[in-house]
Amino acid sequence: MAEHSHHKSYLEEGGVKSWFTTLDHKRIGIMYLFTTMFFFAVGGIFGLLVRLELLQPGPLFSPDLYNKFFTLHGAIMIFMFIIPNIPAALGNFFLPIHIGAKDVAFPRLNLASYYIFVGGATLLILSLLTGGVDTGWTFYTPYSIRTATSVVLATLGVFVMGFSGILTGLNFMTTVHKLRAPGMTFYRMPLFIWAIYATAIIQVLATPVIGITTLLLVMERVLGVGFFDPKLGGDPVLFQHFFWFYSHPAVYIMILPGMGIVSEVIPVFSRKHIFGYKAIAYSSLAIAFISFIVWGHHMFVSSQSPLANFLFSILTMFVAVPTAIKIFNWTATLYKGSIQLKTPMLYALAFIFLFTIGGLTGLFLAALSVDVHLHDTYFVVAHFHYVMMGGTVMGLLAGLHYWWPKMFGKMYPETLGKISWAFNFVGFNVTFLPQFWLGSDGMPRRYHDYLPQYAHWNLVSTVGSWLIGAGMLLMFGYFIASLFKKEKAADNPWGGKTLEWQISSPPPVHNFEKTPVITEGPYEYGQP
Amino acid sequence: MFRLLSRSSLPQASTLAPKVDVLYDFILWISLISFVAVIGALIYFVFRYRRRTESDKTPYITGHSVAENAVAVGLLAVVMAIFAWGWIGYKEIIQSPAEALEIQILGRQWLWQVEYDNGRTLVNELVVPKGKPVQLIMTSADVLHSFYVPDFRLKQDLVPGAYTKLWFEATEAGEHQVFCAEYCGTAHAQMFAKVKVLEPEEYARWQAEGGQAQVAATTGGKKGAAHSVHLAVNLAEKGRQVFTQKGCMACHAVEKGKILVGPSLFGIFGKQETLADGSKVVVDENYLRESLMDPQLKLVKGFPPLMPTFRGVLTDEEVNALVAYVKSLK
Numbered sequence: 001m002a003e004h005s006h007h008k009s010y011l012e013e014g015g016v017k018s019w020f021t022t023l024d025h026k027r028i029g030i031m032y033l034f035t036t037m038f039f040f041a042v043g044g045i046f047g048l049l050v051r052l053e054l055l056q057p058g059p060l061f062s063p064d065l066y067n068k069f070f071t072l073h074g075a076i077m078i079f080m081f082i083i084p085n086i087p088a089a090l091g092n093f094f095l096p097i098h099i100g101a102k103d104v105a106f107p108r109l110n111l112a113s114y115y116i117f118v119g120g121a122t123l124l125i126l127s128l129l130t131g132g133v134d135t136g137w138t139f140y141t142p143y144s145i146r147t148a149t150s151v152v153l154a155t156l157g158v159f160v161m162g163f164s165g166i167l168t169g170l171n172f173m174t175t176v177h178k179l180r181a182p183g184m185t186f187y188r189m190p191l192f193i194w195a196i197y198a199t200a201i202i203q204v205l206a207t208p209v210i211g212i213t214t215l216l217l218v219m220e221r222v223l224g225v226g227f228f229d230p231k232l233g234g235d236p237v238l239f240q241h242f243f244w245f246y247s248h249p250a251v252y253i254m255i256l257p258g259m260g261i262v263s264e265v266i267p268v269f270s271r272k273h274i275f276g277y278k279a280i281a282y283s284s285l286a287i288a289f290i291s292f293i294v295w296g297h298h299m300f301v302s303s304q305s306p307l308a309n310f311l312f313s314i315l316t317m318f319v320a321v322p323t324a325i326k327i328f329n330w331t332a333t334l335y336k337g338s339i340q341l342k343t344p345m346l347y348a349l350a351f352i353f354l355f356t357i358g359g360l361t362g363l364f365l366a367a368l369s370v371d372v373h374l375h376d377t378y379f380v381v382a383h384f385h386y387v388m389m390g391g392t393v394m395g396l397l398a399g400l401h402y403w404w405p406k407m408f409g410k411m412y413p414e415t416l417g418k419i420s421w422a423f424n425f426v427g428f429n430v431t432f433l434p435q436f437w438l439g440s441d442g443m444p445r446r447y448h449d450y451l452p453q454y455a456h457w458n459l460v461s462t463v464g465s466w467l468i469g470a471g472m473l474l475m476f477g478y479f480i481a482s483l484f485k486k487e488k489a490a491d492n493p494w495g496g497k498t499l500e501w502q503i504s505s506p507p508p509v510h511n512f513e514k515t516p517v518i519t520e521g522p523y524e525y526g527q528p
Numbered sequence: 529m530f531r532l533l534s535r536s537s538l539p540q541a542s543t544l545a546p547k548v549d550v551l552y553d554f555i556l557w558i559s560l561i562s563f564v565a566v567i568g569a570l571i572y573f574v575f576r577y578r579r580r581t582e583s584d585k586t587p588y589i590t591g592h593s594v595a596e597n598a599v600a601v602g603l604l605a606v607v608m609a610i611f612a613w614g615w616i617g618y619k620e621i622i623q624s625p626a627e628a629l630e631i632q633i634l635g636r637q638w639l640w641q642v643e644y645d646n647g648r649t650l651v652n653e654l655v656v657p658k659g660k661p662v663q664l665i666m667t668s669a670d671v672l673h674s675f676y677v678p679d680f681r682l683k684q685d686l687v688p689g690a691y692t693k694l695w696f697e698a699t700e701a702g703e704h705q706v707f708c709a710e711y712c713g714t715a716h717a718q719m720f721a722k723v724k725v726l727e728p729e730e731y732a733r734w735q736a737e738g739g740q741a742q743v744a745a746t747t748g749g750k751k752g753a754a755h756s757v758h759l760a761v762n763l764a765e766k767g768r769q770v771f772t773q774k775g776c777m778a779c780h781a782v783e784k785g786k787i788l789v790g791p792s793l794f795g796i797f798g799k800q801e802t803l804a805d806g807s808k809v810v811v812d813e814n815y816l817r818e819s820l821m822d823p824q825l826k827l828v829k830g831f832p833p834l835m836p837t838f839r840g841v842l843t844d845e846e847v848n849a850l851v852a853y854v855k856s857l858k
Contacts, residue, residue: 063714063789136711142688143671143713148832230689236672237687270577271584276591301674302685303692306622310615317607321600328599329591331566334573338584341574349570356566360559367555367610369548369617373681376674376709440536440552442678444709447717451705453537526588 007508009409023107026507028114029093030407035118036089037476039080044472046073051431051465054458057450066448067134068149074137079158080121082392083250086257087203088113088168090399091196093407095172097500097507098190100181100516105174113167120160127153136446138247141228141239145220152221155214162207162214165253169203172196183518190498190522191280195260198284202249202256202291210246213239237302244295252291254388255355256284258395259326262348265398266330267523268496269345270337274523276329283322290319300371309368316366323359327352342494343417347398350425354390358383361436379439385432397424397475405489409506410482420475427467434460498522541700541725542680544621549681551613558606621682624695628663629656635666635673635686636836638715638789639775640706646735649841651774652721654706656698657731663695669836674710677723685710698725714789714834718778767853770846779835782857790835791828795858802829816851 010026019027049069053060061069092110096103104110127133127150135144135151144151176197180189217239219225226232228239267274274280296304296312304312330352339345361383365371374380405411434457439445443454450458492501499516500507540546631654634641642650656662666675668686675694676683684694698704708719726734771777779789786792791801796811804827809815818825820842823835842850 063717067711067714067716134713140672140711143711146671147713230687236689271579271586273588273590275589276593276596279591279593279596301683303687303690306618309618313614313618314608314611317611318604320607321604324603325596325600327566328596331570331573332592332595334570334577336587336589337573337577338579338586339574339577340579349574352570353567356563360562363555363559363607363610364552366607367551367614367617369544369614369621370552370555371614372618372621372683373548373552373678375683376676437536440538442536442538442676442705442707444676444707444717446711449717526586 007504007513009504009506010509011409011506013509021111023103023111024509025092025096025103025107025110026407026511028110029089029091031114032084032092032117033089033407035114035121036081036085039076039121040085041472041476043073043076043081044469046070046076048465048469049073051462053448054450055462056459057452057455059449061448063448064134067446068132070446071133071136072128075124075133075154075158077388078137078250078254079161080124082254082388083165084117084161084168086261086392086396086399087172087196087199087253088117088164090261090396090403091172091199091257092168094403094500095175095193095196096179097503097511098193098498098522099176099179099184100499100512100518101175101179102510102512104171105178106171109167109171113164113171116167117161117164120157120162120164122157123153123160124157127151127157138243139214139217139239140243141217141220141234141236142230144217145229152218155217159211159214159218162211165203166207169200169207172200173204176200181516181518185518187278187281188518188521191263191274191277191284192257192260194281195256195263195284198288199253199256201285202253202288206246206249206253206292209242210250213242213246216242237299237304240299240302241295244298245292248295248298249288249291251384251387252287254392256287258351258392259284261395261399261402262330262351263326264496264498265344265348265402266333267525268402268494269340269342269348270334271495271525272333272335272337272523273521273525274329275332275335276325277521277523279325280329283325286322287319290315290322294319297366297371300368301375313366313368316362320359320363327356327359342401343412343414343421344398344402344494346418346421346425347394347401350421351391351394351398354386354394354425354428358386358390361386373442374439376445377439378435378443378445381445382432382435382439385428385435390428390432394424397421400479402494403500404479404482405493406500406505406507408483409489410485411487411489411493412482413478416474416478420471420478423467423471423474427464427469427471430464430467431461432464434458434464497524538678538681539700540679540681541698541702541704542677542682543697543699544617545679545681545699547617547620551610551617554613555610558610624663624693625661628661628695630663630665631656633664633666633675633686634669635675635708635712635719636669637671637713637834638708638719638778639836640675640719640721641841642721651841652706653724653773654721655724655726655731655734657728658698658701658725659728661695661697663693666692666694671712672710673708673712673719676707676709677704678707679704680723683709698723701725701727715778719775763849763852764856765853767849767851767856770842770849771853774838774842774846776850790831793854793857797855797857803827804829813851816854817847820847820850 010024046069050073053066130150132149133151133154134147134149216227220227226234228234228236263280294312294316296308297316300309365374401412438454438457443450489505491505632643640652642654666686668688673686674683680696682696684692704723706721706723708716781788781792782794784794800808800810802808809826821839824833827833
């Protein structure tokens with residue numbers, strides 16, 4: 001593809017100002033990537049501090065400081081990293097390229113989304129500087145109304161960041177509908193795009209609810225209007241319904257894009273057509289739909305009515321079906337493949353391994369009688385870390401390694417990549433597997449200190465967190481160092497069939513010299 | 529890894545616990561089998577079909593809808609069975625027997641107040657008979673709490689402004705740990721209590737003694753007098769017990785210079801303290817008593833107004849004992 005070399009890459013032109021005023025989806029994607037990865041590091045440090053406190057029984061930090069640490073760990077990871085990261089960074093960069101478009105449908109709106117996100121994130125950071133927040137990322141009432149900490153700024157931050165997600169979602173949906181290249185039918189779209197599309201639907205429909213909820217909370221704190229505090233005539237459980245009506249779909253906002261990446265990486269590194277394309281595509285939409293009607297499974301012991309518990313338990317069980325189909329199909333794709341274990345593939349396989357554990361442990365929590373015991377214990381903490389970190393973050397790291405040569409035109413070092421993967425994968429299991437046992441032994445979550453019978457597994461878990469810390473530090477290091485390498489990466493180092501691999505690395509400013517015409521699907525490997 | 533196959537190290541101390549554990553085990557086995565099948569296939573494929581040459585040929589397989597549907601239907605059957613089993617178990621958890629002994633629980637930051645029908649009040653201690661159904665009627669004075677007894681496999685949130693219920697029948701005499709499982713602020717992780725399960729006849733005795741002690745305290749009868757003699761001998765020691773029982777230690781340290789939620793009580797007696805409004809007060813018997821009954825009235829500077837009132841919770845004797853205990857801390 002040497003003939004591309006005279007086309008300027010999107011990285012070449014202009015100084016700092018050209019970046020901050022850019023309308024290029026690729027540059028906006030890169031800005032999101034750096035911003036959200038920075039927050040990933042910050043959230044990770046808070047996570048390490050939480051584990052450090054729990055290294056052994058007895059206090060290290062004061063209870064109030066610890067409560068702020070776990071709140072910030074959760075709030076930063078959820079609202080400032082895991083929700084925006086894959087869609088707004090990798091999605092922004094690759095969605096237009098994957099469908100043969102020059103940009104998203106509304107490039108200015110795209111840049112506005114970024115600045116709105118930065119604005120909201122700034123508010124949340126300000127709350128940290130004005131005393132921090134100690135409510136947990138869930139902001140449960142009436143505690144969040146009565147605590148003296150900086151709840152208003154934090155929730156306003158969440159409110160503002162929500163708009164960024166809504167606008168990005170709208171932008172992506174419109175782009176998928178209106179800007180596909182000739183011949184790019186829905187069934188020829190890469191599965192990553194199906195996943196991003198399903199995510200966008202949830203973002204547009206669900207995010208307004210968290211916006212309203214946080215505003216009500218602010219009104220109650222600032223103006224004393226009684227929505228949630230029984231002292232003012234409100235209902236604290238109502239807040240939980242509002243909160244989870246958004247935050248449960250949000251869990252799928254977080255996981256679907258990771259699933260999309262895995263669906264890209266596995267066929268490429270197996271040289272096989274994806275197994276069950278339509279089933280994977282539609283299962284993304286099915287998950288998006290079911291995500292709206294299961295929020296009450298967070299509230300089985302909240303005093304919610306038995307009928308509601310009955311319905312939410314049975315509906316939650318349905319989530320297992322589309323999820324299992326995906327896992328089955330990814331595994332089946334490997335069958336008779338030509339499997340190459342490069343770092344992206346290792347992360348994709350880690351995703352399947354860890355997400356399967358995350359999904360299966362969800363069954364314990366969906367079963368009513370067992371959840372009464374396990375709710376709000378470390379079992380839940382372990383479960384959602386297996387889904388969110390074992391799932392989404394492993395998916396992200398698969399995507400980051402897979403697309404790094406495309407995004408920056410530089411290859412990451414393969415051996416260091418594998419070493420870092422081993423630290424992250426082993427460290428993850430050492431950290432979170434023991435938490436299942438802590439939970440089934442009854443250790444509640446959000447505990448600053450614990451009884452001596454929990455000391456053993458807590459120690460193991462904290463040591464695991466250091467392994468993850470080492471793996472991530474190494475990864476951040478080699479990624480940054482690779483940017484200064486002289487050697488250029490190949491245009492298509494993995495032999496991928498999707499459109500981004502048919503253009504130069506890094507891509508030219510307008511992606512394609514002329515609009516591509518699509519004649520086949522994205523996974524045409526193997527011999528018919 | 530040995531833990532993988534065992535559910536938990538907890539005793540099964542209620543009639544419901546073994547039933548919950550059986551379902552837990554069932555799901556655990558289903559999960560292990562599914563996990564081994566999926567990950568076993570994955571690992572086998574990765575080794576069996578590893579790339580040998582750059583020109584490896586692979587077959588063109590786009591899916592197998594029969595296999596996919598079979599997975600979907602088979603899985604649906606399994607998860608529906610898990611759901612139904614969970615629901616059956618849950619119905620038992622929520623339907624209390626009619627003859628259950630009713631006890632009131634009031635959660636507050638950061639202690640559990642337990643009140644019996646006869647007006648007897650305990651803090652951080654719930655005494656119940658073995659083998660009899662007990663119904664807890666619970667509410668919160670401030671924020672959400674959750675009454676969690678791992679040994680019973682039971683948990684229920686306490687919601688301010690509303691009552692929630694939780695019933696159980698204990699099957700093992702002895703002490704069982706109670707946690708607060710819903711995050712409630714600073715001392716959430718210290719909001720402990722114990723369920724003390726007594727043999728029925730012991731429980732009857734405990735109940736009778738409790739009644740007598742109260743009669744004695746109010747009428748100053750013969751038994752009460754004897755009790756007082758005992759207290760006079762060892763008032764500070766009695767105060768130390770009250771201090772632990774009533775949960776004071778969650779917020780007040782008794783070591784020098786150690787600050788939890790409230791001030792350390794070490795060496796505080798006779799000392800001059802600066803209050804939030806700048807005025808000064810000398811810590812004496814009256815100040816200590818007032819601070820127990822009306823904690824916000826004279827708040828020491830630099831501490832948040834978090835302490836609940838103990839009016840109606842502590843008897844006069846207990847207050848006296850506490851004051852004696854605080855005096856002894858130096």
